[in-house]
Amino acid sequence: MLNACELEIDLFCRGLRVPGNVALDGARGVRRTRAGLGSGLELVIPTDSWLKREIWMNAPVVEPFARNSPYALSVGATGFEIHDQRGSLRYPVRIPQQPVWYEWETSHGTRMSEIGVLQGTYLGIYVNPVCDFWKNSLNCRFCTTGQNVGGTESAVKSVDDVVETCRAAKDESGVTFVHLNGGFQGGHSLEFVEPFVKAIKERVGLLVGVQLTPERKLARYDRLITLGVDHFSFCVELMDPEWFARICPGKARSIGQHMFFDLIEYCAGRMPRGAVSGELIAGIEPIENTIAGIEEITAAGAFPTVCVFRPTIGSDMADCPPPSYEDMRSVMAAMYDACRRNRIPIGMAPNIEVSLVVNPDDAALLAPRDGGFYRYELWRRSLKFAARPLFRRRLRPTGGSRSGVRPLKGPDPTSRSPSTYRT
Numbered sequence: 001m002l003n004a005c006e007l008e009i010d011l012f013c014r015g016l017r018v019p020g021n022v023a024l025d026g027a028r029g030v031r032r033t034r035a036g037l038g039s040g041l042e043l044v045i046p047t048d049s050w051l052k053r054e055i056w057m058n059a060p061v062v063e064p065f066a067r068n069s070p071y072a073l074s075v076g077a078t079g080f081e082i083h084d085q086r087g088s089l090r091y092p093v094r095i096p097q098q099p100v101w102y103e104w105e106t107s108h109g110t111r112m113s114e115i116g117v118l119q120g121t122y123l124g125i126y127v128n129p130v131c132d133f134w135k136n137s138l139n140c141r142f143c144t145t146g147q148n149v150g151g152t153e154s155a156v157k158s159v160d161d162v163v164e165t166c167r168a169a170k171d172e173s174g175v176t177f178v179h180l181n182g183g184f185q186g187g188h189s190l191e192f193v194e195p196f197v198k199a200i201k202e203r204v205g206l207l208v209g210v211q212l213t214p215e216r217k218l219a220r221y222d223r224l225i226t227l228g229v230d231h232f233s234f235c236v237e238l239m240d241p242e243w244f245a246r247i248c249p250g251k252a253r254s255i256g257q258h259m260f261f262d263l264i265e266y267c268a269g270r271m272p273r274g275a276v277s278g279e280l281i282a283g284i285e286p287i288e289n290t291i292a293g294i295e296e297i298t299a300a301g302a303f304p305t306v307c308v309f310r311p312t313i314g315s316d317m318a319d320c321p322p323p324s325y326e327d328m329r330s331v332m333a334a335m336y337d338a339c340r341r342n343r344i345p346i347g348m349a350p351n352i353e354v355s356l357v358v359n360p361d362d363a364a365l366l367a368p369r370d371g372g373f374y375r376y377e378l379w380r381r382s383l384k385f386a387a388r389p390l391f392r393r394r395l396r397p398t399g400g401s402r403s404g405v406r407p408l409k410g411p412d413p414t415s416r417s418p419s420t421y422r423t
């Protein structure tokens, strides 16, 4: 029997079949947003380990490879189960419900699910206009942003749209973290995102992460830190220069790998340890490269976020095979080990479970139980406890009140009630 993290990895690699007779009434729908990696069914895998209560993941269900998966969703006596049809093993899972606010509209009349969606327990919002790399066929080959922005998600998101969606997600779904990302905008993405950060901090009170292509003007990072950004992530994706140029041609021509690492180091030096991450995609290039990338990121004081490559429908890599379980298990075990050796405080912030990646603390379930493991886990727990007051402070709106949203129609939109938004 696989443990919860092993099952998560195997599902990322093999996908999940959802037979027609399994009703998913009320479940979060399959949503194609941002780079498209969240194209699957959101699942929660419970674990009886003291390390982690549950693991959130987004299981591939629509990609062709999932049709051959040995895993099928079924309904057992106590709820949903994943049946491994290679034998009789059954794993209990929970399917999170679709938040009520997905169907609400902002005061500008935009459906909130076209502004942002939950990816695990956090809110993901693609804030920029469509990435410039999509305009000249230099898009990353795994990405579907160019098809999603303006399609399944709104092409233009105003500050008020974003603030109202953040507020609904905080009030109704208990969200603590919003991740603002976007593609290449000719070196002006950081300026573009500033008013969003400022408004969320002042009017909502959430932890804010920013994931944009690197820019040379370091003062723009300093300014965002001053505005209250809690987290920066840098998506270098691939380590081998040839793979990088082949899979991410726009990034290779306009940015270059070095700049990602320079900025990881720069921001990690200015923010609390563990507030910066470097993102990699595992399963495209040889795993030795991915593991080398994990080492480089953690040595800089940042934590790695590692996606399992998904050949998403509509991407240029839709026909590529997904990676093997064995390879991905090795990568994720190496990720946890590198975090432990470099004393990266993973999993500190409250209620952030990312469904698109194997979270570094998910991978604690893969680690050998030796002295180093227990020392690290004890250290992480005491730090997490000590950091609680800090996060409580950072989750308060800095503007002092929840005012500022223009009440265009109906009752006061600053109230908690869902009826304050048009449905």
Ligand code: SF4
Pocket (backbone or CB within 6 Å): 035, 131, 132, 133, 134, 138, 139, 140, 143, 144, 145, 182, 183, 184, 213, 251
């Ligand atoms: S930088 Fe690459 S992954 Fe990001 S939006 Fe542009 S094409 Fe997609």
